Amino acid sequence: MTGPDLRRLTIGVLGGTGPQGRGLAYRWARGGLPVVIGSRDARRAEQAAASLRERAASQAVHGLDNAGCAAESDLVVVAVPFEGHAALLTPLRTALAGKIVVDCVNPLGFDNRGPYPQGVPEGSAAQQAQALLPESRVIAAFHHVSAVLLEDATVSSLDTDVLVMGEDRDAIAVVCALADALPGARGVYGGRLRNAGQVEALAGNLIAINRRYHSHAGIRITGL
Numbered sequence: 001m002t003g004p005d006l007r008r009l010t011i012g013v014l015g016g017t018g019p020q021g022r023g024l025a026y027r028w029a030r031g032g033l034p035v036v037i038g039s040r041d042a043r044r045a046e047q048a049a050a051s052l053r054e055r056a057a058s059q060a061v062h063g064l065d066n067a068g069c070a071a072e073s074d075l076v077v078v079a080v081p082f083e084g085h086a087a088l089l090t091p092l093r094t095a096l097a098g099k100i101v102v103d104c105v106n107p108l109g110f111d112n113r114g115p116y117p118q119g120v121p122e123g124s125a126a127q128q129a130q131a132l133l134p135e136s137r138v139i140a141a142f143h144h145v146s147a148v149l150l151e152d153a154t155v156s157s158l159d160t161d162v163l164v165m166g167e168d169r170d171a172i173a174v175v176c177a178l179a180d181a182l183p184g185a186r187g188v189y190g191g192r193l194r195n196a197g198q199v200e201a202l203a204g205n206l207i208a209i210n211r212r213y214h215s216h217a218g219i220r221i222t223g224l
């Protein structure tokens with residue numbers, strides 16, 4: 001069985017000027033996929049896109065403001081700090097209706113003891129996204145992929161699995177294929193959207209590990 005043809009999709013990255021979004025956009029663009037960088041500032045988005053066009057040797061990258069990115073893309077990835085999550089998504093409800101929305105936001109706090117998970121009334125950032133975007137197909141994924149490794153052109157393999165959670169099987173298949181498109185990564189179904197909370201929180205453990213061991217650790221699921 002062949003997987004989804006990602007080349008037919010325009011991938012929007014909301015928060016594409018930040019490290020995580022920019023890193024994912026770079027890898028997908030480098031793999032030949034069309035990408036739109038979204039930002040509150042369209043000029044800043046286009047500056048980031050121009051850099052990616054050069055670094056990824058791809059002309060299929062451009063930048064727009066968040067509303068333009070949401071409207072033009074077939075699938076969007078949400079890669080913004082949790083503090084701006086609801087404010088970003090609320091006005092995009094109509095533009096994102098019917099589309100796959102991939103939420104990779106980790107609601108974490110930081111104090112002098114390190115990272116810790118923040119409470120989210122809906123249960124997780126992904127569930128909050130689904131509540132704000134009831135007509136979208138929200139999928140949770142890409143929470144644990146190192147932004148440093150994504151942006152490092154000398155890294156040929158990310159050596160990580162991507163847990164993918166959601167309710168829509170077809171959307172899950174598309175997002176697993178997006179994960180597989182990252183070098184050395186693999187998309188793995190991780191359950192329904194209600195399971196996203198503990199996956200988001202696990203990012204705090206990985207940050208603590210990386211600080212202690214000066215690494216960029218990811219996760220691997222054994223036995224598959």
